[in-house]
Amino acid sequence: MNGAPLPDGKGALDLDGLTKRYGEERVVDAVSLGIRAGEFFSLLGPSGSGKTTTLMMIAGFVAPDGGAIRVDGADLTRVPPQRRGLGMVFQNYAIFPHLNVFENVAFPLRARRVTEAELRPRVQAALALVRLERFAERFARQLSGGQQQRVAIARAIVFHPPIVLMDEPLGALDKNLRYDMQVEIKDIQRRLGMTVIYVTHDQEEAVNMSDRLAIMNHGRIEQVGPPGDVYQRPHNAFVARFLGEANLIAGTIDRVHAGEAALRTEDGTLLRGSIDGPLEAGRAAALFVRPEQLALGDGGGENRMHGTVARRSFLGSTVRTQVDSGRGVHLLIDMINAGAMRMPEPGSAVTVSWSPACSRILIG
């Protein structure tokens, strides 16, 4: 019975104009989201962007000043947290120090007055899912950070909640362990078919795990979509910069034609890129392109700029080259580190080129 996926269509979450004010400040400002059942959804943003407050409102620990929270159509906005039936993994695990692993995981079942006969196999199944069967008698202080994290996950899923909320659950772990746990959490989520709302400020984590993600800033949602989409087609400069490295070249719109615009940079170069909505010529804008889309030399595409190599940094599997193109334009170029590849030395003059198809003209 445990480990079985949830019935289809359970665990859809709707946020409708959710708002929270602390004094004058709107920490969460009219957030509306539709999260599908079984979806792994991340709320990604810098600290103070309102992502944790949004999660706490979903959990019921923070009362919203406006808007509604619905799970599978049922309004939970005024329901106290203990009756929402949502699983939650806290940032610092919040494992009860006076209870052993078994009793920690059994806690939500005891709160639901599950009989002793039914409780034992369910706790054991949850512990098996996070590979902690042999640690049932241990206390939190006898576990490593990763093991404590697993206890917190087992405890959040043992009562089969349709939705599990996770508040930066991997923040306290070191980098290698973090990646392993990402894979593991994602795997459990797929197997159980539950909806996960995942709060993080780590963009790599969000991109790696999420079906879709929402980028938050100043209490508002800047963009929602699958990680690949948001990465390739950011709506504005904030999203472009927050999710990965971005080149943003300032200029004014020169002309607009059929979903494409040409941008004139300060030194007069014309660069082309795609646009989403209508734009008028003469407006200040920026051309966005990812560092891995740029090529040294003129074989990369029709957008071209000239400059000098300022520095080169070795990032492991990639090599990042910075090219200064005058008037404060610094271009970052990422190339796969292919061993014996010859790179231009700092100080040498180069041409940088890229395709208009992977460029976007952004406002603001």
Next chain:
Amino acid sequence: MKPHRTTLLMLPAFAMLGCIFLAPLAWFFVHTLLIDSDPSDLRDQLVAVLASRAMLRAIVTTNWISLLVTVTVLLLGYPIAYYLANRRGFRFTLVVFCVIVPYFTSIIVRTYSWMVLLGREGLINQALRDLHLISDPLPLLYNQFSIVIGMTYVLLPYMVLTLFAAMKGIDRNLLLAARGMGASGPMIFRRVYLPLSRHGVISGALIVFILSIGFFITPALMGGPSDVMVAMLIERSVEITLDWPGAAVMSLFLLSVTLLLYAVYYRVTDVRRLMGTV
């Protein structure tokens, strides 16, 4: 090993403690039990004093009153400490003020003020009579009831401060987590809050009990003729019957029990550290 230079800073305090506390104590025990009386009689002396009717009765009374006081202080102190652990600002300051200020007031003054309230012609009896609720005054003073009230009042701050420290150490996220997992208020209290504050309860109860068994002024002033605690019996032996060897034996007994309980207390605080819940 070279002693740390700051150890010298403790020297005046140690010297004073040695001169006015340890030395007289040692002198008293040595003089009364080994010099004034025959050391070979020591064992008979011990048995005679400790098995005497008066001493046995005093031991029972002392334990009983100390237990009553400990339970009362705990029942009163736990809600106060809980309130303090969850409040800030003016209300916190106000309650702390009310709990702590009496702590700095002379114990004799506090005991007499209770006598003014509880006496036969005291404020409470007068008020009740003026309201025609009673015709004869209630026996509020000179019994175990008044001893327990007086001692509870004196000992409450020790309990509140000990519990407050324990409760402040409880991670609020654990309570949120318990709620998020579907636990009701009573269940969170029973299964999370109480167990996590338990070391505070044990430490507080031990401190109050330890202080109770040595109490003298409050039971002497507010108790009845039959409520004789060990400390009062010691005082009588010294002042009235002039049985110093007897007083020494009783003091030695009381001191050993106190030290034993302190040993338990330190074990408890050690266990607390082992649990990692400090």
